Amino acid sequence: xxxxxxxxxxxxxxxxxxxxxxxxxxxxxxxxxxxxxxxxxxxxxxxxxxxxxxxxxxxxxxxxxxxxxxxxxxxxxxxxxxxxxxxxxxxxxxxxxxxxxxxxxxxxxxxxxxxxxxxxxxxxxxxxxxxxxxxxxxxxxxxxxxxxxxxxxxxxxxxxxxxxxxxxxxxxxxxxxxxxxxxxxxxxxxxxxxxxxxxxxxxxxxxxxxxxxxxxxxxxxxxxxxxxxxxxxxxxxxxxxxxxxxxxxxxxxx
Numbered sequence: 684x685x686x687x688x689x690x691x692x693x694x695x696x697x698x699x700x701x702x703x704x705x706x707x708x709x710x711x712x713x714x715x716x717x718x719x720x721x722x723x724x725x726x727x728x729x730x731x732x733x734x735x736x737x738x739x740x741x742x743x744x745x746x747x748x749x750x751x752x753x754x755x756x757x758x759x760x761x762x763x764x765x766x767x768x769x770x771x772x773x774x775x776x777x778x779x780x781x782x783x784x785x786x787x788x789x790x791x792x793x794x795x796x797x798x799x800x801x802x803x804x805x806x807x808x809x810x811x812x813x814x815x816x817x818x819x820x821x822x823x824x825x826x827x828x829x830x831x832x833x834x835x836x837x838x839x840x841x842x843x844x845x846x847x848x849x850x851x852x853x854x855x856x857x858x859x860x861x862x863x864x865x866x867x868x869x870x871x872x873x874x875x876x877x878x879x880x881x882x883x884x885x886x887x888x889x890x891x892x893x894x895x896x897x898x899x900x901x902x903x904x905x906x907x908x909x910x911x912x913x914x915x916x917x918x919x920x921x922x923x924x925x926x927x928x929x930x931x932x933x934x935x936x937x
Contacts, residue, residue, distance in 0.1 A: 684711045684712065684757065684759045684760060685709065685710050685711050685712075685759075685760050685762045686710060686711060686712045686713065686714060686759045686760065686761055686762065687704050687708065687710050687712075687713045687714065687732075687761070687762060687763035687764070687765070688713075688714040688716065688761060688763070688764050688765070688798075688802065689701050689704070689713060689714065689715055689716065689765040689767060690716045690717070690741060690765065690766055690767050690768035690794075690798065691716075691717060691767035691768035691769065691815075692714075692715035692716055692717050692723070692726070692767065693715065693717035693719055693722035693723045693725070693726060694717075694722060694865065694866050695767075695863070695865030695866050695888060696767050696815065696863060696865055696888050696891065696892060697715075697717070697765070697767035697768070698726060699888045699889055699891075699892045700765045700767060700813075700892050700895075700896075701713055701715060701726070701730070701734070702728065702730075703889070703892050703893060703896055704763060704765070704896070705730040705731055705732050707896065708732075708762065708763065710731075710732040710762065710763075711732060711733065712732055712733045712734075712735050712759075713730060713732045713733070713734055713735070714735045714737055715734055715735065715736050715737060716737045716738075716739050716741070716768070717737075717738065717739075717768070718738065718739070718740050718741075719738065720736070720738035723736040723737075723738055724736065741768055741790060741794035741797075741798065742786065742789045742790055742793075742794060747797055747798070747801055750798075750801060751801060754801070754802075754805055758805070759805055760805065760806075760807060760810075761802050761805045761806050761810060762806075762809070762810050762811070763810065763811050763812075763813070764798070764799065764802050764806075764810075764811075764812045764813070765812075765813045765815070766795045766798060766799065766812070766813065766814050766815055766837075767815045768790060768794060768795070769787075769790055769791040769795075769815065769833075770787060770790060770791070771787065771791075771819075771827065771830030772784070772787065772829070772830065773826060773827055774826065775825070775826055775828070776828055776829065779829075784829045787829050787830060787833055788829065788833055791830070791833035791834065791836070791837065792833050792836045792837065792840075795814065795837060795840075796840065799812065799814075799844070803848075803853075806853050807853075808851065808852040808853070809852060809853075810853045810854075811853070811854045811855070811856070811899050812841075812844070812848075812853070812854070812855045812856070813855075813856050813857075813858060813895055813896075813899055814837050814840070814841035814844075814855065814856070814857045814858065815837070815858050816834045816835075816837040816838040816841060816857050816858060816859045817830075817831075817834040817837075817859055817860065817861075818859050818860060818861045818907070818912045819831040819834050820834035820835040820837065820838040820859060821859070834859075837857065838857055838859065841855055841856075841857030841904075842857060842904055842905070845857070845904045849902075854899065854902045855904070856895065856898050856899040856902075856903055856904065856905070856906050857904065857905055857906070858891070858895040858898075858905075858906045858908075859905060859906065859907045859908075859912065860886055860891045860907075860908045860909070860912065861885075861886060861908070861909060861911065861912040862885050862886070863885065863886050863887075863888050863891055864885045864886065864887055864888060865888050886908055886909055890908070891908045894906055894908045895908070
């Protein structure tokens with residue numbers, strides 16, 4: 684049985700990955716994993732592949748025990764894993780709850796790592812992994828520090844995994860979009876809107892997903908959507924960290 688697994692699948696980028704994967708891949712099932720059963724049930728769009736709606740909290744060990752047992756029984760062939768689950772919060776480290784910041788790390792880093800490791804034994808030649816990072820991974824971001832740091836982890840992890848798995852013909856693409864027009868900002872910012880200049884660089888989720896899947900098919904290590912984000916990536920290779928921090932400090936003083 685050929686399956687795809689998409690986390691964060693009940694909305695935003697995850698939901699769009701489900702739509703587009705169903706159109707281009709020969710799959711028997713797509714596992715839609717998200718925390719909210721109610722939101723999963725609302726994913727009523729038709730797919731050729733059977734949609735298995737799986738409500739799991741990926742920060743809990745019990746979720747991995749459930750999946751481990753299920754895989755041992757069904758022995759699926761995982762053709763695609765898309766790690767989309769994650770969230771961010773805007774605010775300084777001092778302002779934000781320490782618990783919430785730890786939860787960001789748990790979901791954005793720890794859960795992604797655990798699920799990837801759990802799925803690998805069920806992948807074979809030609810299987811693919813998409814790790815959702817962010818252009819926020821390119822530079823430290825005061826006021827968005829933990830989220831950016833967590834996505835830096837995803838970027839580094841994804842690139843290392845690409846090198847490890849390439850000889851087995853399992854291909855890992857790490858996706859680094861800028862701000863995308865999804866419900867992400869309903870959680871990340873206080874007023875539910877993009878913060879600062881982010882609102883000027885919003886991308887459509889369907890275009891970002893299409894670009895990511897094309898990069899995956901082409902066995903690319905990175906998928907950076909948009910000229911502005913590619914420019915930011917190039918600039919991030921320069922010693923700009925201190926300059927960026929000073930710009931942010933000046934903005935706070937105004």
